[in-house]
Amino acid sequence: MADRIDGYAQGIFEIARAEGSLEKVENELFQFSQLFQGNEQLREKLTDQTLPVEKRQAIVEDLLDQKALSLTANLISFLVGTGRARELPEIVNRLVERAAAERQREVAEVRAAVPLDDEQRRRLTEALEKATGKKVELKVLVDPSVLGGVVARVGDTVIDGTVRRRLDQLRETL
Secondary structure, eight states, rough: OHHHHHHHHHHHHHHHHHHTTTHHHHHHHHHHHHHHHOOOOHHHHHTTTTOHHHHHHHHHHHHHHTTSSHHHHHHHHHHHHTTGGGGGHHHHHHHHHHHHTTTTTTTEEEESSSSHHHHHHHHHHHHHHHHHHOEEEEEEOOOOOOSSSSSEEEEEEEEEEHHHHHHHHHHOOO
16 A cells, blocks of 8 residues: 555656646645545545545535646546545655655644744744754644644654643643
């Protein structure tokens, strides 16, 4: 199964690179993957083999209409059409890792309560690079469950800079 997932990730990587839109497609796929993982109803619809393929693909097209490149929508629709929707998050993760590695960077998945502006992203990138000793590429997820601050994961390293974590540390100290 890992070979199949790698194969799909490599294929998507090559197509997006050949089209000259690797970074945009990569980011859109990452955002869709996060939506897919976080929305049980969407996940059920796109993985329901009793629904006709055309219906599942229409859901993707409706969701992404005017919000993503047509290439991104077509790639997701292809995965759904071939019955690979369940594997979509893993395929996208491998694609993101492959693209970051080509740019000689590691992926830093960051969860924040609100979107980060360019200056915040720049400062966070610098801080993570200093903390990990690696060149990083941010993938920011807006997660309302994060109460202030951010949680960052670079490889196996997790850096929790949330208000909740700070309160827990203060509670332990007291």
